[in-house]
Amino acid sequence: MISHPTAAELAEAVAAFDAEAVLPGDARQAFLARVADNARATLAREAEQGATLEAEAVDRLSALLGAVGDFAMLNARLCEALREGALDPLDPALLAHLRATAIGQIAIDQPSYGGLAALRDGGNGG
């Protein structure tokens, strides 16, 4: 599950913003309104894609770690293995998982981000 923030936290922040009194001509509020629109779009994409992404991540993590469990448990175990040096950070199987993870999450968080095209292009702009 995506965290920092979770979808629930994001929805809560959007609701709090929507409940605020509208101040016509206030530049800060206009900026926050655009952020809230982005948050709503992110939530819609997550509602659509989040469960599939998580199921795919669990499959990849199980294969990578040779373990079974839910996403939070397997993801925490991967972090621990990296921290302890049990996994080489440039290991191809690990990188394949990280690549899929990054592509899946940016598709929810910020699908127009240039880094997605750069990763698919294989160069990050050189």
Added chain:
Amino acid sequence: MDVAAALDRLAPRLSPTATEAVNARRLSGGASLETWAFDLDDGTPLILRRRPDGAAMRETALSLASEAALIRAAEQAGAPTPRVVRVCAPRDGLGEAYVMRRLEGETLGRRIVRDQAFAGVRPGLARRCGEVLARIHAVPTAGLPDLATSDARGELARYEEIYHQLGAQRPILEAAFRWLESIAPPPPERPVLVHGDFRNGNLMIHPTGGLVGVLDWELAHLGDPAEDLGWICVNSWRFGEWRKPVGGFGDYADLLAGHGGEISLDRVRFWQALGSLKWGVMCLMMYSSFATGQDRSIERAMIGRRTSEAEIDLVALMEAPMGMLS
């Protein structure tokens, strides 16, 4: 505090031909520092930087008097900066503050990398950034205010500590810490003045004059010159123009040549990757002020979702590490 009234009283001390300040307005910006734009009645355009009343200084941030001293030192070394007009004294009634000239131009990266108005200066901008950074890095460090010294390993350790305190489980960041630790360059033989935040947003770009001012010296320190060269190459400030690694407007070769050619691309790419990693941790940090209830704004919640932007950039860099520092 009535900033406009205090500026009015200060006006004659800012310019011999001025009697009052006009059009004082607060610009949107950080919570740790206020930025005000105003004019004198003789037409002089100015900026006030001041610490808000009661605001705590960030642990790593410089005092405003030190910031002003650095801007003056950089100007003496030939770097384009806004001229500091006055470092405020207690009797000025503005608290910790300084006044500098207001430059004409644009700081918004989105416009700088795309607008037709900047098409003429974009081709020369990466080289110019290299040249300007070389001047900053050549500032004699003996006469500077006390600055922290940092290096690659120290920065990695500092950000990893912050990351752990935040309690997030991000395998891409974990892998990036281990990878960068394994290839971190040794500290430079002679630490130089590093601007610390040299990127779109802090560079005043004029449609014909190009880079006319390096702004926001709050994060300046002593360290590796490649840090500044790498930071402006972080994809997050390319504003969609990801094929142009230097700020979304130029190429590595021009940046390196402008700097003098003595810094390797691998060293710059290391600092670029560390820059993305730092940005990812910063996004988590900013989100944490939402999580703890310190700032419940939608902005603070959403910035956490920009961590994945740093992560996808790190994966691209880990997939193509080239001959990094080997």
